Amino acid sequence: MENASEVCRVGVKVPPFWPNEPALWFVQLEGQFALSNITVDATKFYHVLANLDYKYVCEVKDIITNPPTENKYEKIKTELISRLSASQEQRVRQLLTHEELGDRKPSQFLRHLRNLAGSDVPDEFIRSLWTSRLPSHVQAIIAASHNRSFFFYVYYGTTDTPH
Template identity: 30%
Template sequence: MDSSHSEITPATLSLNISVFNPANIKSWFIQIQVLFDTKQITLQRTQYTYLVEKLPSDIVDLLETIPEENPYDWLKEAILKRTGLSNESLLRNLFTHVESEDRTPSQLLRHLRTLLGDNKMSKNIMRSLWLDKLPASTVQIVAPTAEGIEPDKLTEIADQIHENLRTC
């Protein structure tokens, strides 16, 4: 869909891409894509230019060779390969380093799914992992009813329980 015309409009001039976030690259790219979609920025070259503007100097060496076709897609893939964790590291983090912290049960489940990335995991294993990461008081109430309930419905119930326990 690339063409030679420019996409510069008052709307695109005010595009505010967040600072590069190496801690969560996939979320950063999702935010950028939403901005591009909202501002109707579809040209690969324009997207590429906006992306380069936000890159830290240690990533800039990726820019030595820029393909003529789909430069934004090429750069995005190169950044993900360079800075992203391997699937093995993502899974290790999923099982060992994730804590509930201040997350609601539904936020925790979304976080676990993000860490899972492109890997597949059965609903039962994900539910068990999620329950292991929840506060014990929430688990005591949710666990007996967890079997057979869809994960999204279960998180709604857990969020309500979590909120009620916090206000007590």
């Protein structure tokens, strides 16, 4: 009986890199790694490299040209996220000065503000900011509401307030 060695290639469906949400992109990528049973550090590292545009390769050029001997994937992941993600200060500044309802539903806009604010900004402040940026007729409806049920309906999809 011959001792044959077999090499199998597994296709990974890597989404296009999301420079505005690198941490979320890595979550998607790691899902693909899990589905494809990819556990080798170097394989993960080179999948990341193969799916980055030139602009983002330049962001991590130092890591690519001199990768660590171990944990290459974790290093490039950590650095891409930290170098491309907006700082908490930048997100709060954007929250306070630039965000408008636009073509979003009020509930989508509120979730967007909540995501920008992170966990450090109190919900009452976010609600106040959100309300002030809604059309005046919607602001009037919210102001007329004597309880928080409308807010909870828009944000959580229910009128049940947490106890």
